[in-house]
Amino acid sequence: MxxxxxxxxxxxxxxxxxxxxxxxxxxxxxxxxxxxxxxxxxxxxxxxxxxxxxxxxxxxxxxxxxxxxxxxxxxxxxxxxxxxxxxxxxxxxxxxxxxxxxRPRPAHGPADDADAILLDGVQDPGNVGSILRSAAAAGFCQALLSVDCAQAWSPKTLRAAMGAHFQLDIHENCDLPGFLATYRGQSVATALAGAESLYAADLGRPLAWVFGSEGLGVRSTVIAATGVQLRIPMPGASESLNVAAAAAICLFETVRRRLASEPPLADNRP
CATH class of the missing domain: 3.30.1330.30 (Ribosomal protein L30/S12)
Incomplete structure (x- = not known):
């Protein structure tokens, strides 16, 4: 040694x-x-x-x-x-x-027919790591980060993600509008106003969730490339949520909705 x-x-x-x-x-x-x-x-x-x-x-x-x-x-x-x-x-x-x-590298480029999270300019490494952790826990398989996101493999991001990096295909420096233009599933961006409620939306498969920067949200060019814009209802006085908290809500509402749509297991008891 x-x-x-x-x-x-x-x-x-x-x-x-x-x-x-x-x-x-x-x-x-x-x-x-x-x-x-x-x-x-x-x-x-x-x-x-x-x-x-x-x-x-x-x-x-x-x-x-x-x-x-x-x-x-x-x-x-x-x-x-x-x-x-x-x-x-x-x-x-x-x-x-x-x-x-x-550094682990995905075996192939981003899949256009699989669940994904897209991070548009999320600059705090703790937020990026927390979102990756939520995505992995929710069963998503890939993450695409724009050029101006915090580095996925920085020590702070790794610490916040708690091992989620090794459960996801992580693609950095991505052209998010370009990916969305050819995505074969439903793409959804979070928005604060003029959008449908998260709890009334269709969250089918496959699904690409888009989350924006802490201060500006999702950029207009990226929003324009998505099929649906959704907001999280907030009856309280707060105007917005931390992006990592918003992502967790959206991802696990997706999980809840999908589990609710599955047929119940058969009861084979005599």
Whole structure:
């Protein structure tokens, strides 16, 4: 097990760049996964990581030690001094373990006949991660992000999504109007006024939900490419909802509606 104790170490400098720079992550095509939850979520879909990074204090934590014991023989492990590890960590209380993985890429382009979420200029990484998490939980299979969205694979987005990245095909820098123009299902954009109520709309299959930026909502060019515009009824005094909250409401109303339309299971009791 190699140990790094100096900030002048070339490998450590590279790790720091990957952690802090979106440009460096794109250049290296590498992603840092902070903590056992993300590492295990990755492993369920893609197998072992390229490399594990462990802090001096984290190596003896039971959860980390158990994982290392079963995988150290087949995965490169690098031990870092606590202060160096803490500078890489994306949380206030570091977990003591990270993984370096190659960024997963979809096997093909966006599918024009499958459920999808489209994010138009959502710029807060926490919101992007939360929406990805809701989409995965609701059974959606793909996410398309416009050019000006927060990076899908940034540490903050990964942390907010809690492993949802590995359950979705994530496409970045997408031409959303272009995708919608050829989409073979129903496309729906959220709007604040002049739109049909979410609770009265048809939410059939396949369905593309479009959610817009925190300040401006969905852009007019994207709205024009959708088939339906819906609003979430808000009888209270608030004028709008956080985009992640709005997305969760819409996605799980879709789930509720679909479950309600399914035939009941047969009762085979004698």
């Amino acid at each position: 190699k140990r790094i104790a100096s900030r002048d170490n070339a490998q450590y400098k590279t790790l720091l760049k990957i952690c802090r720079s979106g440009r460096e992550r794109r250049k290296s095509d590498c992603v840092l996964l902070d903590g056992m939850h993300l590492i295990e979520a990755y492993g369920q879909h893609y197998g072992l990581p390229e490399e594990l990074l462990v802090s001096d204090s984290g190596v003896s934590r039971p959860e980390n030690a158990s994982y290392l014991e079963n995988r150290a023989a087949t995965t490169k492990v690098t031990l870092l001094a606590d202060a160096l590890f803490d500078d890489l960590a994306t949380v206030e209380a570091p977990s003591g373990i990270m993984a370096i993985v190659l």
